[in-house]
Amino acid sequence: MKLENLEKDYYYHIYNRGINADIIFASDANKIYFLKLYKKYLAEKVSTFAYCLLSNHFHVLIRVEKEPKEVIQAFSNLFNAYAKAFNKQQERTGSLFEKHFKRIRLHNEEYLKKLVIYIHLNPQLHLSENFERFRFSSYQTIISKKETSLNKKKVIALFDDLQNFEYTHRHRSLELEEKFKLE
Template sequence: MKLEILEKNHYYHIFNRGINSDIIFQDDDNMFYFLKLIKKYLNNNVDIIAYCLMNNHFHLVVKIISEESLATQSFSNLFNAYAKAYNKQQNRTGSLFEKHFKRKKIQDENYLKNLIIYVHKNPENHGLVESFEDYKFTSFHSYLENTSAKEKEYILGLFEDIDNFKYAHKEDLQGFKNLAGLENSNASLNLQNLKDLVGLKDNQ
């Protein structure tokens, strides 16, 4: 499978899971460390628009701000550094993540808005929390803070304002098929919505 090139000044959905769907984050400390490595390795090459860390997979919504080779290498450095540290901590060997992180180019602003909501609501969709607002390893709450990052202002502008941003997250997303390949236990609605959203095929 040919991997999409990470083009400068374009937005992408970056996601992956543990090999064989294994755990990649054992506890909060692992997740905090992963976020620390994101800042270390992705700064100056990638703007993080949204994120969600789950126990066996993660989602990142990003804007590429450097040349393709630098951006791709920064992701490789991030995942390699985390895998090395995790393996040492857990006394394990071998690959931690599935080969080649997935990346999907975001083609329009409506798709970007829906994807941000989906990523933030992922823990609720998986039944880990009753409300996605109670889960701390997403970027949702960072949008509610009074900071003036350029990309944050742009994203909030897509929703018109912070009130509409919060209101949009109240939409019912049950029935979505998550990008780690597992179905939500409450998945009773038509999965076509998510397939349209993230461009997945039936066997993914």
């Protein structure tokens, strides 16, 4: 698979998983640490619009704000720092993540909206967990009044307002539930 080049001022779906689909987050503390490193390495280089961390993979929706080489290096620093800490904690060696993080450039606002919902519904899709209560996605952050480095205003504006943001997520969630009941 040819990797998409990152370009400044464009939106990207960034994702990766553990090598051989293994666990990359063994605990909530691991997820908290990953988010702390993400902020350390990437907060000044990208705008973040959505994220979700599951036990064996993650998704992030970003807009590249700095030069692409800086952003790629920042992701590399994040993954290396996290892998070293995780390997030490878990008494393991070797690669933690699949070789290269995947990235898909978004080409229109409709896809951007669908991706925000997809990322937030990941706990339901993969774990059969309620996406609204899942701690390690940006959904709760977006609906809260807390200050955050997440670009909440832009995300909410995509859906016109907060009520429509919540409605479209719940509506899509119910559609998924119905689909899985029929299969």
